[in-house]
Amino acid sequence: MCLAVPGKVESIHDDHGTRMGRVNFGGVVKDVCLAYLPDIAVGDYTIVHVGFAISKIDEASARETLRTFEELGILEEGLAELRDAP
Amino acid sequence: MKHLAEYRDPETARRLAAEIGRIVTRPWAIMEVCGGQTHSIIRNGIDQLLPDEPGRRVEMIHGPGCPVCVTPLETIDKALAIAARPEVIFCSFGDMLRVPGSKENLFQVKGGGGDVRVVYSPLDAVKLAQRCPEREVVFLAIGFETTAPANAMAVKLAKEQGLTNFTMLVSHVLVPPAIEAIMRSPGHRVNAFLAAGHVCSVMGTWQYPPLAARFGVPIVVTGFEPLDLLEGIRRAVVQLEEGRAEVENAYSRVVSERGNEAAQRVIAEVFAPTDRAWRGIGTIPASGWRLSDAYRAFDAEQRFGVAGITAIESPLCKSGAVLQGTLKPDQCPAFGKECTPRTPLGATMVSSEGACAAYYNFRHG
Amino acid sequence: MADFAHFSCPTSLRDYPHVILGHGGGGALSRDLIEGVFLPAFSNPLLDRLGDSTVLDMAGDLAGGGRLALSTDSYVVRPLFFPGGSIGELAVNGTVNDLAMSGAIPKVLTCGFILEEGLPIADLARVVERMAAAARKAGVRIVTGDTKVVERGHGDGVYINTSGLGVVPPEVMVGREPPRPGDAVLCSGTIGDHGMAIMSVREGLEFDAPIESDSAPLHGLVAAMLAACRDIRMLRDPTRGGVATSLNEMAAVGNVGIEIDEHAVPVNPHVAAACEILGLDPLLVANEGKLLAIVPAAAADRVLAALRAHEHGRQAVMLGRVVAEHPRLVVMKTRVGGTRVLPMPIGEQLPRIC
Numbered sequence: 001m002c003l004a005v006p007g008k009v010e011s012i013h014d015d016h017g018t019r020m021g022r023v024n025f026g027g028v029v030k031d032v033c034l035a036y037l038p039d040i041a042v043g044d045y046t047i048v049h050v051g052f053a054i055s056k057i058d059e060a061s062a063r064e065t066l067r068t069f070e071e072l073g074i075l076e077e078g079l080a081e082l083r084d085a086p
Numbered sequence: 087m088k089h090l091a092e093y094r095d096p097e098t099a100r101r102l103a104a105e106i107g108r109i110v111t112r113p114w115a116i117m118e119v120c121g122g123q124t125h126s127i128i129r130n131g132i133d134q135l136l137p138d139e140p141g142r143r144v145e146m147i148h149g150p151g152c153p154v155c156v157t158p159l160e161t162i163d164k165a166l167a168i169a170a171r172p173e174v175i176f177c178s179f180g181d182m183l184r185v186p187g188s189k190e191n192l193f194q195v196k197g198g199g200g201d202v203r204v205v206y207s208p209l210d211a212v213k214l215a216q217r218c219p220e221r222e223v224v225f226l227a228i229g230f231e232t233t234a235p236a237n238a239m240a241v242k243l244a245k246e247q248g249l250t251n252f253t254m255l256v257s258h259v260l261v262p263p264a265i266e267a268i269m270r271s272p273g274h275r276v277n278a279f280l281a282a283g284h285v286c287s288v289m290g291t292w293q294y295p296p297l298a299a300r301f302g303v304p305i306v307v308t309g310f311e312p313l314d315l316l317e318g319i320r321r322a323v324v325q326l327e328e329g330r331a332e333v334e335n336a337y338s339r340v341v342s343e344r345g346n347e348a349a350q351r352v353i354a355e356v357f358a359p360t361d362r363a364w365r366g367i368g369t370i371p372a373s374g375w376r377l378s379d380a381y382r383a384f385d386a387e388q389r390f391g392v393a394g395i396t397a398i399e400s401p402l403c404k405s406g407a408v409l410q411g412t413l414k415p416d417q418c419p420a421f422g423k424e425c426t427p428r429t430p431l432g433a434t435m436v437s438s439e440g441a442c443a444a445y446y447n448f449r450h451g
Numbered sequence: 452m453a454d455f456a457h458f459s460c461p462t463s464l465r466d467y468p469h470v471i472l473g474h475g476g477g478g479a480l481s482r483d484l485i486e487g488v489f490l491p492a493f494s495n496p497l498l499d500r501l502g503d504s505t506v507l508d509m510a511g512d513l514a515g516g517g518r519l520a521l522s523t524d525s526y527v528v529r530p531l532f533f534p535g536g537s538i539g540e541l542a543v544n545g546t547v548n549d550l551a552m553s554g555a556i557p558k559v560l561t562c563g564f565i566l567e568e569g570l571p572i573a574d575l576a577r578v579v580e581r582m583a584a585a586a587r588k589a590g591v592r593i594v595t596g597d598t599k600v601v602e603r604g605h606g607d608g609v610y611i612n613t614s615g616l617g618v619v620p621p622e623v624m625v626g627r628e629p630p631r632p633g634d635a636v637l638c639s640g641t642i643g644d645h646g647m648a649i650m651s652v653r654e655g656l657e658f659d660a661p662i663e664s665d666s667a668p669l670h671g672l673v674a675a676m677l678a679a680c681r682d683i684r685m686l687r688d689p690t691r692g693g694v695a696t697s698l699n700e701m702a703a704v705g706n707v708g709i710e711i712d713e714h715a716v717p718v719n720p721h722v723a724a725a726c727e728i729l730g731l732d733p734l735l736v737a738n739e740g741k742l743l744a745i746v747p748a749a750a751a752d753r754v755l756a757a758l759r760a761h762e763h764g765r766q767a768v769m770l771g772r773v774v775a776e777h778p779r780l781v782v783m784k785t786r787v788g789g790t791r792v793l794p795m796p797i798g799e800q801l802p803r804i805c
Contacts, residue, residue: 002120002121002122002230002232002233002282002283002284002285002310002804002805003122003730003803003804003805004232004284004287005087005090005727005728006087006088006089006090008088017246018243024659025087025724025727025728026087026088026090026720026721026723026724026727027658027659027660027720027721027724028651028656028657028658028721028724028725028728029656029657029658029659030655030656030657030728033207033209033236033239035239035348036235036239036346036348036349036352037346037348038348045088045089047284047287047340048728049232049233049236049284049804050179050206050207050208050233050236050804051206051207051208051209051210051236052207052235052236052239054232054235054284054287054288054346054349055287055288055340055341055346057089057339057340058338058339058340059339061338061339062089062092062339064338065317065338065339066092068317069095069098069101069102069313069317072098072101072102072105073097073098073101075105076101076104076105079108087723087724087727090727094786094787095787096714096786096787096788099787099788100787100788103788121805122805125805128791129732129785129791130785130786130787130789130791131783131784131785131787131788131789131790131791132787132789133789134789134790134791135787135788135789152805153805154805179802179803179804179805180730180801180802180803180804181801181803181804181805183801184797184798193798204801204802206654206729206802229804229805233804312786312787427794427797428797437805447792447794
């Protein structure tokens with residue numbers, strides 16, 4: 001359940017009272033309903049499921065997550081060094 | 087694609103898998119609840135990367151988080167009855183077209199002349215109703231909490247626009263009651279859960295601490311890309327090895343503790359809780375959503391008088407036990423014989439990420 | 452656009468801007484279609500005789516051990532026109548490519564039309580024009596044909612059947628030896644372009660740069676490959692069902708296992724993005740201008756060079772190898788180092804939400 005894909009909001013417009021946006025997914029642009037993200041702005045990234053944006057992607061959290069992966073690499077190298085030390 | 091490619095890095099995947107291998111000291115079974123997670127695990131071969139030695143292993147049990155798999159047989163039969171009617175344009179997500187009902191599936195109804203159409207979004211069905219006022223447009227509104235905001239908005243817009251030819255056949259299912267049912271079923275083997283990341287982006291994580299506490303299981307909110315899944319598994323294993331049972335959010339870039347409150351408000355307006363029969367599992371109280379009284383006029387069951395349809399599951403089909411993790415697909419007597427992807431008895435063989443189909447494809451090709 | 456000035460009976464096609472049942476009846480209206488639409492586009496000395504059948508002189512082609520190759524295919528596509536092509540190009544290139552997979556040089560095509568009552572003649576003329584252009588580009592002539600009309604509501608506008616005749620030169624034999632472990636599995640370029648070009652029209656996806664169908668005639672490409680390596684084991688063009696289906700067919704027919712590396716699979720970034728949104732796997736999406744080849748290991752580099760030197764093979768890659776393990780199964784090493792079996796898909800791949 002829940003195929004949702006990240007895309008970047010390129011523009012926002014109103015369709016008969018419903019907030020809609022044009023969202024760019026790696027070069028593919030689709031109209032997406034933004035009604036559930038009243039604070040989303042052009043340039044933000046969002047997760048889109050069946051034509052609806054359901055969450056804004058928090059860039060700081062994303063960076064943090066990737067940083068912990070990097071630290072895992074440093075940890076692993078450190079452990080390898082310990083293992084291989086005479 | 088940004089926010090996707092970074093979570094597919096092979097070197098980081100290798101390191102995460104190695105780290106899991108380093109810390110595991112016992113056999114653990116982790117259930118991923120969401121069908122999308124199952125799909126990603128199989129498609130990326132992630133289960134192949136997990137430790138698998140006698141006494142030190144991490145086994146993934148594929149859970150009932152696939153609305154295709156758990157949509158009740160009755161709902162499929164009701165859908166088929168409605169779709170066969172000449173005045174109806176029946177709209178559905180593609181996933182549902184091959185799910186077998188008691189006698190046939192939507193694809194076959196389409197072949198027999200029914201106007202069955204695959205849509206990408208429920209809004210496409212509403213647009214169709216606007217464009218074809220002389221036809222009855224029916225949308226099959228299934229899914230977990232992730233899809234509920236979209237389905238709710240569709241019927242809300244239909245009401246606001248005063249459409250009289252749009253209805254929905256609703257069969258939403260909810261994750262927390264499913265986790266509870268699994269933990270209460272005798273013989274279950276689940277030590278920890280990966281909670282469904284996109285369900286939680288809508289509903290938040292606040293529903294899970296009571297479950298973690300009551301059943302003593304770690305619950306890690308997890309995403310869908312390879313690194314997200316491996317990280318979710320890693321955190322679950324850390325907790326298991328340390329004897330903890332807490333809720334952790336490993337998908338924080340998308341999930342917050344409160345979730346999407348705008349979506350939750352519209353869901354509360356459009357839907358109401360109901361008991362729901364889960365295919366292969368049975369009825370779980372308050373585990374589903376139906377249309378609320380304010381939206382009864384948009385209920386396809388009432389419009390087309392199909393509420394009375396009931397169905398009996400194939401006695402051969404053991405998908406319930408498979409979904410609960412108490413039976414492996416190849417332990418089912420019908421596996422590979424009466425039941426194959428081409429001739430599925432139950433939804434776990436129909437859905438490409440159903441556990442039975444996944445097993446079959448892996449072994450037989 | 453059909454030039455109505457060529458008509459012998461100038462009133463009729465102007466009176467009927469849409470196809471009617473009479474156009475399939477064999478009488479004057481049929482004649483008008485032939486003379487007003489088909490002949491101006493396809494004209495060649497063989498076709499222009501308009502006999503019930505066309506007699507071919509193949510003696511020169513068959514001298515010295517040349518063999519005939521024969522193929523037929525029917526074309527059903529909606530929408531009729533899409534970025535990068537139309538049903539017209541598909542109808543020519545599809546059959547040309549079936550012949551090319553045997554190492555044949557395509558010579559002539561037949562073409563049968565089933566037209567839906569109500570189809571605008573202008574649309575038919577556009578399709579026919581595209582077919583003629585594709586035929587010229589492929590170096591084939593359309594030498595006989597047929598037209599029938601079905602009632603409105605049956606027929607998706609146009610269905611086309613083309614049968615093709617080609618000649619396999621005496622020195623060519625694809626599959627002289629069966630595939631064996633160690634052989635290389637090659638792919639001539641990016642996958643999923645055609646299917647996603649169609650899907651994107653159907654799903655209303657827009658692109659910075661549109662995805663175009665890759666429909667193209669491949670016999671020249673095959674000839675270049677054969678010049679580099681006489682012992683090509685197998686050739687397949689992965690149309691419906693995509694690369695995964697063709698690889699499974701090759702594994703089954705050759706009774707061998709195949710292993711491919713996901714990192715090697717070439718996918719245009721827009722095709723990849725469109726697949727992500729709709730939940731589709733590019734390996735299961737149709738292609739119309741690509742081929743898969745199994746070649747001896749020692750010849751892989753030479754054949755890849757020949758592919759890449761050709762306009763239709765610029766992005767050719769080696770996908771993987773034939774292996775002794777798991778006969779008849781295709782296994783993929785995934786982008787994160789896991790493994791998965793690539794099964795033969797059952798039926799059409801549909802967009803999913805789950």
